[in-house]
Amino acid sequence: MTQPSSQTATLDYFKWAFLTTAAGLVLGAWVGWQSTGTLSGMMTVFFVCAVLAVLEISLSFDNAIVNANKLKDMTPVWQQRFLTWGILIAVFGMxxxxxxxxxxxxxxxxxxxxxxxxxxxxxxxxxxxxxxHLPIAAFGGTFLMMVGLNYFFDHEKDVHWIAWIEQKMARFATVRGIEIAFVLALILGFSTLLEGEEAVAFVHAAVYGLLTFLVVEIVGGLLDATEQTMSAAARGGFGAFLYLEVLDASFSFDGVIGAFALTQNLFIIAIGLGIGAMYVRSMTVMLVEKGTLSEYRYLEHGAFYAILILSVVMYFQTLVHIPEVITGLGGAGLIGLSLWSSIRHNRREAQEESLGREPDARLRA
Incomplete structure (x- = not known):
């Protein structure tokens, strides 16, 4: 990925997303006209495409942040491959x-x-x-839960947003397999709330989600380790690419299933969610190139908390219907809170420095 000037305007990162939005909405209006032959039908499809795009964007703030977190450690070649091949897989595949x-x-x-x-x-x-929906929610919820827990159960993690929770999780990270045991216990607990074939389907799909996470981690680690032995600069290659693709697929489950509540037309769903996927790509590029994750230290924390909440919501969706709008707003709210906390931290640290003192130890923690 080429490194642009730090003065690159934020809107410049979204020019392709804006173009995709215009083209997608025009295509959606055309599909509406072709399928209904009326102006009201055309406007209805136009509106549905716009709502689906907003839904996908609201559900994908945390996806963009996690992508950027992984992408910043990838080699430029694989960064570019993810931002080209990856978006094609995201739009057309998922x-x-x-x-x-x-x-x-x-x-x-x-x-x-x-x-x-x-x-x-x-x-x-x-x-x-x-x-x-039930096996999809169980699979995707389990994979995302492992992603979130894997971030917090890290004994080397020394920056904490909600310290009283995260410090304990980092401390217990030395217990091997603790996050796997937690997820398995949760799977068994939720399965008792279901009956018969639904309980069996839930457990099977959830275990497959857990195995998929472990396989992706193992394969990714082996591939990247092999590349590293070949060249010190080859870290963050195909293994990281594979991880991000499976992660994006898990994020997409909720949006794809939820889209059928608005329309049953597969092609309208593809247009609306495809528009949203382009914004995820633009946000990812902006976060990496502007160094936003390092500038706002708690932003990643908010994203991973949002992932954990999304995973639990997907579990509960096997029992009751939870509107995707609530899920999206909840995730965006957590990320907003983490951004606000990061800004407050930066201001306090700047005040400490202006007074000629070392930043308070609690701010560095």
Whole structure:
């Protein structure tokens, strides 16, 4: 990734997202006109695309921050690959192929039949997606929970936002496998709230989510270790790329399933969520190139707390419906609080320095 001047305007990072928004909304209006033949139908589809884009953006603040956290340690070559190949996989893979793949598996039909079903019988398509929500939520919630816990259960972590929680978690990080034991206990606990086949499906999907996280960590570590032995500059290669792709997929589960509450048209969903995905890419690039994560020290903490809350929400969604708007606003609120805390910290530290004193030890902790 090329390193631009520090004076690069914030809006410059979003120019491709703005262009995608314009093109996507025009395409959405065209789809609305073609499918309904009325002005009101066209405006309805236009509005749905806009709402889906906002929904995806609100759900993806934490995704962008976590991406930036991992991306800043990747080599320039793999940074660029993630920002090009990765966005294609995110838009076309998760927003189009993933919903089709679910229907292919759940309905035992071929990919072409799934596309025909999405176009000709959207109500049936939406029903199949809805029925698949429980295992998807269990899988994605478990993977995201491991991502969040892995950040806080780190004995080398010495910057704490909510110190009374994070210090204890960092201290217990020396106990091998503690986060895995916690997640397994939570899986068993939630499974007791379900009955029959639902409980079995929940446990199976959740265990697969846990195994996927562990496999990605192992494979990523082995690949990056191999690259490092070949060249000291090769750290953060394919392993990190693989981790980010699976992470992005887990974040996408909630948005893709939630989108069917607004429309049953797969192509409208792809347009709306695709627009949102471009903003995630733009936010990721901006965070990396502007060094925002190092400037606002608690921003990462807010993102990982949001991830933990999202994972728990996905678990609860197997029991009751929780609107995606609440999930998005909750995550954005936590990130906003962490940003505000970071700004307060920077101001206190600046005041200490202006008085000619060393910054208070609590500020450095």
């Amino acid at each position: 927003r189009i192929v993933f919903p089709l793949l679910i229907v292919v598996i759940a309905a035992h039909i071929g990919p072409i039949d799934a596309v025909i079903l999405a176009a000709a019988r959207p109500e049936e398509y939406a029903r199949i997606m809805h029925d698949a």
